[in-house]
Amino acid sequence: MQLDPVTMDSFSVVLVWTAISLYVLAFIAYAVDLANRSQASLAAKDARQLVGVGARAASPAASEPVVAAAPRYVWGRIGTSLTWLGFVFHLGATLLRGLAAGRVPWSNMYEFAMTGTLLMTAVYLGVLFWKDLRFLGSFMTGLVTVLLGSSSLFYVQITPLMDPLKSVWLVIHVFVASLATAFLALAFALSVLQLLQARRERMAVEAAEAPARRSMLRTIPSAEALEGLAYRFAIIGFIFWTFTLIAGAIWANDAWGRYWGFDTKEVWTFIIWVLYAGYIHARATRGWRGTRSAWLSIVGFVAVIFNFTIVNMFFEGLHAYSGLS
Amino acid sequence: MTAEKGAATARKDTVTDQRTAPQRDGSEPLRPSDHVDADEAIAQPALGFVGWLRWGWRQLTSMRTALVLLLLLAIAAVPGSIFPQRMANPNGVTQWERDNPDLFPVLDALQLFDVYQSAWFSAIYILLFVSLIGCILPRTKHHAKALRTKPPRTPARLARLDDFREDRIAAEDPEAEAAHAVDLAAAQLKAQGYRVERYDGRGAFSVSAERGYLRETGNLVFHASLVGVLLTVGIGGGFAYTGQRVVVEGTTFVNSLLDYSSMNRGRFVSEAALTPYSMRLDSFDVTYQEYGGPGSGQAGDFSANVTVTHPDGSTSEDAVRVNHPLQLEGDAIYLLGNGYAPTITVRNPEGEVVYRDSVPFLPQDTAMTSTGVVKVPDGLSEQLGLVGFFYPTQVPLDTGAFASAYGDLLNPMLTLNVYAGDLGIDDGTPRSVYALDVTGLEQLTGGDTGVDSIELAPGDTADLPNGMGTITFEDETPEGTDPALGYTESVKRFVSLQIHHDPSALGVLVFAVLATLGLLVALFVPRRRMWVKATPDGDGVRLEYAALARGEDPALADAVEQLRAKHRAALDD
Ligand code: HEM
Numbered sequence: 001m002q003l004d005p006v007t008m009d010s011f012s013v014v015l016v017w018t019a020i021s022l023y024v025l026a027f028i029a030y031a032v033d034l035a036n037r038s039q040a041s042l043a044a045k046d047a048r049q050l051v052g053v054g055a056r057a058a059s060p061a062a063s064e065p066v067v068a069a070a071p072r073y074v075w076g077r078i079g080t081s082l083t084w085l086g087f088v089f090h091l092g093a094t095l096l097r098g099l100a101a102g103r104v105p106w107s108n109m110y111e112f113a114m115t116g117t118l119l120m121t122a123v124y125l126g127v128l129f130w131k132d133l134r135f136l137g138s139f140m141t142g143l144v145t146v147l148l149g150s151s152s153l154f155y156v157q158i159t160p161l162m163d164p165l166k167s168v169w170l171v172i173h174v175f176v177a178s179l180a181t182a183f184l185a186l187a188f189a190l191s192v193l194q195l196l197q198a199r200r201e202r203m204a205v206e207a208a209e210a211p212a213r214r215s216m217l218r219t220i221p222s223a224e225a226l227e228g229l230a231y232r233f234a235i236i237g238f239i240f241w242t243f244t245l246i247a248g249a250i251w252a253n254d255a256w257g258r259y260w261g262f263d264t265k266e267v268w269t270f271i272i273w274v275l276y277a278g279y280i281h282a283r284a285t286r287g288w289r290g291t292r293s294a295w296l297s298i299v300g301f302v303a304v305i306f307n308f309t310i311v312n313m314f315f316e317g318l319h320a321y322s323g324l325s
Numbered sequence: 326m327t328a329e330k331g332a333a334t335a336r337k338d339t340v341t342d343q344r345t346a347p348q349r350d351g352s353e354p355l356r357p358s359d360h361v362d363a364d365e366a367i368a369q370p371a372l373g374f375v376g377w378l379r380w381g382w383r384q385l386t387s388m389r390t391a392l393v394l395l396l397l398l399a400i401a402a403v404p405g406s407i408f409p410q411r412m413a414n415p416n417g418v419t420q421w422e423r424d425n426p427d428l429f430p431v432l433d434a435l436q437l438f439d440v441y442q443s444a445w446f447s448a449i450y451i452l453l454f455v456s457l458i459g460c461i462l463p464r465t466k467h468h469a470k471a472l473r474t475k476p477p478r479t480p481a482r483l484a485r486l487d488d489f490r491e492d493r494i495a496a497e498d499p500e501a502e503a504a505h506a507v508d509l510a511a512a513q514l515k516a517q518g519y520r521v522e523r524y525d526g527r528g529a530f531s532v533s534a535e536r537g538y539l540r541e542t543g544n545l546v547f548h549a550s551l552v553g554v555l556l557t558v559g560i561g562g563g564f565a566y567t568g569q570r571v572v573v574e575g576t577t578f579v580n581s582l583l584d585y586s587s588m589n590r591g592r593f594v595s596e597a598a599l600t601p602y603s604m605r606l607d608s609f610d611v612t613y614q615e616y617g618g619p620g621s622g623q624a625g626d627f628s629a630n631v632t633v634t635h636p637d638g639s640t641s642e643d644a645v646r647v648n649h650p651l652q653l654e655g656d657a658i659y660l661l662g663n664g665y666a667p668t669i670t671v672r673n674p675e676g677e678v679v680y681r682d683s684v685p686f687l688p689q690d691t692a693m694t695s696t697g698v699v700k701v702p703d704g705l706s707e708q709l710g711l712v713g714f715f716y717p718t719q720v721p722l723d724t725g726a727f728a729s730a731y732g733d734l735l736n737p738m739l740t741l742n743v744y745a746g747d748l749g750i751d752d753g754t755p756r757s758v759y760a761l762d763v764t765g766l767e768q769l770t771g772g773d774t775g776v777d778s779i780e781l782a783p784g785d786t787a788d789l790p791n792g793m794g795t796i797t798f799e800d801e802t803p804e805g806t807d808p809a810l811g812y813t814e815s816v817k818r819f820v821s822l823q824i825h826h827d828p829s830a831l832g833v834l835v836f837a838v839l840a841t842l843g844l845l846v847a848l849f850v851p852r853r854r855m856w857v858k859a860t861p862d863g864d865g866v867r868l869e870y871a872a873l874a875r876g877e878d879p880a881l882a883d884a885v886e887q888l889r890a891k892h893r894a895a896l897d898d
Contacts, residue, residue, distance in 0.1 A: 159620035163627055163647035232879065235848045242844060246837045254648045257567070257659040257823045259830055260558075261413050262441050264406040271399045271406075278395040285388040286359045296396075311406070 022086030113151030169251030180240030499861035543846025561829020679704025
């Protein structure tokens, strides 16, 4: 049976909503997991307060979670399984959309959001094979749910591509930008946790005598280890972003007759690149490592989201894909 | 566990300080004094003028300054995305001025409409690049020397290092076995790309190995390439030119300054720099999405089919398409826009042709409602100016006005209002061909005149008011066209082309790619030191393996363990 594009696209929409529901369930499971960790943390003695934050130094090896490896986080596992399931439906939805359109499924905002969040989930799930970062699960599934859910607001029917979009550079430039965003999202999540963790560590040192309060933060790696992890994701994201910038310039040179013209979207891509270059520098600057550099990573990602949402919708520019008129 | 970790980290700090002070060991990359890996800056009292200069220079080339300038650059770039920029969107600036007449002069004085050429934006990036050059020159010099430096002496107490493994093997001749073990380790490390140096003595044998010099090389290549990008853009811009030209089907465009409607030249581009080729627009293809379907009326698959005459007289056929500029004699030719150019003939009362031209009408919307101006300076009792609309698929609106419903020529219609008087083109004042200044002209049709506007379908002729003559909208359908096609070939099309010459583009690309490669190397090649030490010890040999990371190196502990495992396996063979 040959499915016509319209039917395929409506299947795709059904799959998207199934995926969103599964992500919501995953988010709940992960949230329960965090609550359980928080409870469990009462039992775990806070060893770190004996150390003091003063001894922190460049030691990327110190990234072992303190107790996170313990297998009792059942809800975390349920969350991950649900995320996998959601991912499968999400992947199906994206593939169907691409098949229905007869081109890559990232040519308008609805599709960028669909593919971008798919890559976020993929990167998160892939990273789990390498390191147990399930404590990021509620953040990642939450972010994906919000982005994918609100992207349905921008749902558009499949329309033929505008001429300027008929280019291999659409395939490369937009895909790599989404991939960069996925890595930067993980770095962002880790930087936020790093800030929380650093604050808790500071308070633990100051109030060494006070009874330990419950906190899921006690079950995740130290602020320093989180910083090291965030940095690693950020530099991968940064490399992809650099590539996005260059590929975009090549495409602009073909489509618009110049490789750089300070179009709004170009400006924001540049701003984000410079912010992350600043973040990488901050990590190597005395007095900026730690909390300050984490803020830069956060500002950088806020700019990424701003670029994708506000700039796309409200700023004038060539990236409106108006093409020839 | 964390307590141990913390203690170990603290210990490592002391080791680092002893081992890596730059004055002890030339293989360290040189870093600005406020780099996390650098020695604590020694606060030197500034001595006189030279002292202050030196202090100032050190500040400018510090990590902190680079960081602050980078952040400032990011912030300074933001207003350019909020306010329309003259460079990218001059019409937007005019519009903004009209909407905010009071605020405009203030913001304009702050250069907010020319952000990227503004004094403050330039100041930031120039300072940043001065800092950058001041930073990489000494580091490059230092690195060149470091590349020729031997790996440092093996530390006395390897056990103090963070990543340390210890083994003991039994041996009949401990002395010989220890020497053999270190030989073997040196060979293995060398095979893994380490630079190795033997340090034997004081009753022990050891090899010191270092790898990852490429990391610093990559960092320097990256930063130097950024300078390369900036210089290429700055210098290359002087050799660039961009011109625009409207070409109607069947006409020819000659690449000379005279033939451009507008042209921006870099300061090093001479009049003679343009290659004398010419290009005839044979036809223009476009397809429209079917009426009522998805993306209804959307135009696409644009192709301007041209015949090029090269400077040597040879000709070739080619096409200019979106995303596929035509590369010609070092120029790139882009398709910027397209529209209709109705062919109009004006005759005097005797029936003699006084005017005949295909006049480009500029499209105003996606359904190609277009406006244009016809100026008839000679041959009639008065000069005539005609202002008109062209609708490729004309439909009446409820108000009685016309609109175009579709971009293709399904029901073409030309409407014109006639003005008579002095067009003001004889006194040499440059006038736009797309606008008619009606001051001083008498309106003869349309508006309040009580005379209907002229309405023409292709092939129609109408009388001009006051018996001045006739006007014809020519049907340009080629002979032998299938009548079923209706009007679809009846009006000529025009394209607007951009001819762009920018010798900097390739250079920028090369430097950008170099920067990316440098970045990959700088971020992912680990810089590390390894030591293997064998000490004869009674009836056996004590083997020590240790490593020290230089910068981020998450895989270091694994690397030590792998080295140990491989070494032991080879020893046991
Ligand atoms: C044009 C502006 C600049 C940009 C976009 C930039 C970008 C970067 C990036 C992306 C890195 C990380 C890659 C690597 O480690 O090699 C880096 C590292 C570095 N940059 Fe820059 N940089 C700029 C200017 C400067 C300046 C002015 C200095 C000197 C003060 C400097 C000194 C360094 C140093 C020492 C590192 C190594 C950091 C480390 O040890 O991890 N950079 N820079």
